[in-house]
Amino acid sequence: MSEARASALKKNGLTLVEALMALGLAAVTGVLLTVIIVNSTGLYYKESSKLQEGLNVNDTLAKVRSYVKESSGVVVSFSSGGTTYTSEINQLVLKVPSFDSSNNIISTTYDYYVFFLDAGKLRFRIFPDVLSSRKPQDQILTTLVDTLVFKYLDASVPPVEVPIVSAKKVLITLSLKQKAGAEYETITVSSEAYLRND
């Protein structure tokens, strides 16, 4: 290339074709990168939701199992402070032997555990007897609850659903649901535990 032509090019810039090609390449690259960013962000939200739900479900079911194991039986209903809690498909009332300050079981005396749904939250309450050293509790075991199902089973294999008062073990199925980007992420897990004190 002669010096004059090179000088002319420097002076006049790119040709239209070159400019269009550069613009096209930049547009394609930009779109691709934007897609990657959007997808990546979506994946982040989705996986974060899964993680949170997974951790919540693990911890919640472990606690419910432990509480069910301690209980002497499923109670049809229990009233406290003007509120009546009834064992049913999405509510569970357990009676648990009370213990004294020396950690000894108090005969014929029971505290009550209640699991119930409250606006998408799984709440757990302990109502101790006046003689019991167990502390009252009111805690949220998990948020984001979509569905909660309790089934009352006997001890046979395979287990059979029985009336609440005859239950030997409880099967809990917990579904958590969270919005992850444009979609909802749902996780459903089941677990069961025997009433060890029945």
Add this chain to the structure above:
Amino acid sequence: MIKNEKGSPREAGQILIIVFITLGVVLFTVLSIITGAQIYFQNSVYSTDAEKATALAEAGVDKAINSLNKTGGSYNGEAETILGNGSYSVLITSKDAATKIIEATGYIPSKTNPKVKRTIKITSSRGVGVSFIYGIQIGEGGLQLGNSNIVKGSIYSNGSIILGNANDIEGDIWVAGGPQPNADQQTDCSGVNCTDFLFGKSVNGEARLAVAQSFKPGSSGVLNKISVNIKKFGNPPDITVRVMQDSSGKPDKNAVLTSGTLYASLVATVYGWIDITFNTSPAVTADTTYWLLFDTSSNNNNYWSWQNDLAQSYTRGSPAWSQNWSTGNPVWNSFSGDLSFKSYLGGAPTSVRGNNNKSTATGEVHANTIENLIIEKDAYYQTIITSDVTGVSHPGSADPPPKVFPISDANVADWKNQVDKPETTTIGDITTCPAILGPMKIVGNVTLNSCPDMIIKSPIWITGNFTMNSGNELTLDSSYGSSSGVIIVDGKISMNSNNHLNGTDIGSSLLMGLSNYDSRTNGVPAIAVNSNGNTGVYYASKGIIEPGTSNTFKELTAWGIRLVNNSTIDYEQGLSSTLFTSGPSGTYSLVKGTYQVK
């Protein structure tokens, strides 16, 4: 700012910046997902380890019970025992002569460096666990209430209930569909033809975990109850019993008609007939083959023996065993004999009927026919007559199945065996007030006249009658702790007024009066109580109890009960987990309601 030769900002490299930003976002996402996965993995591992630690602690409890029984109670626990991915330790504390507190801890991976540990505390006692879960439990003899009685607790009756005026039942009323008095099918053995059929363990390489006996009903109806002649070795768990249809000469695993439980606590170490009832009463057809299937786990120290008739005298069925009855294609193995059983069909009409001045039930009422009742909750029935139901009515409901009694003849035989020895046997009547009585067998009658402070050591077996006039105070010795005691009377128990049978006043301890007298044919009461101030817990599985007037009882169980006027049954909740002591040969078992996760 870097500028080109004409002084404009240099514009090359913007795409690279966007690429870097994108890479940054992608990298952040990837790292977040990896971190999240790691957290989730750790959380899951912890949850799993926590369950494993709990299972190890429960294994420690099982080991402790087994060791206590093997060593006669001298086992003192263990520091650390490796098992699977972890270990467990056991601490034993004696509460009283017959009661041990077991504290077992499971560790993952080891006690010295635990990542997770869980502790379970539970009480174990040498004795027979008995569960009185109703204020009044009645057999086929039914319940007759006079007027103005109060029952604070529920009633379960296998026979009809007839109420007088204005009785108040502060609980539920259940009246089962009555079984026919005679067995529809039965088989037993005699002499040298009686052999053991062991199951719930490996026998000669055979893992006998499910045992079944087929039968053909003689007539169509509902199957209400079965009885089997069985004994146990060690301390096996309860057995699930199923009634199943037949498929090509085998139990059809997909056709379970109903199920029930054989309670291990009712079974003794010698053969005895044990009743089993079911969750529902299935319809059966005459001359059609059905199977009774007993399904348990394998334990070479704790297992069962079902009496087997080598003479094969039952011609309408045969026995078989399987390692796994519910697997894809279960293998059933036939063997010679017939396993001793009786089957009872229902059909005896039952009802609960009040009088014109209606009685009230504050709970639910379940019965084939209900008449003249005020029911404050739901009613389940086939027929209802002039009754008021506050809750929901359920016409067309199936009759409730009958319930077995909480104490079996085998339990009673075990208690008798404890004192059936020359050194604990007294021959002749007792008519004085000994300061301490028992444990002993008394061949004769016992008549007490105003013994105000008598200490009882259980068990006491009186072969004759037991009469208490007035003002007798019998209290179980304090060494029994929260355990209970029993006075077994082969004849009749009668009392006048102000007689009290007391436990130790610790926990739900009680002293029970038990009569073996059979009232079923002559209608003479096995336990007759006169009026005023008598208290206690009384039991007559084949007899009638007449609880008298103005008395207060914690619980009554009998074949039939005639409650006259103005008496109170004040059921105590703790009776649902009563433990009766046994002798030195008794086995340790877990005490219900004492399982704690720490």
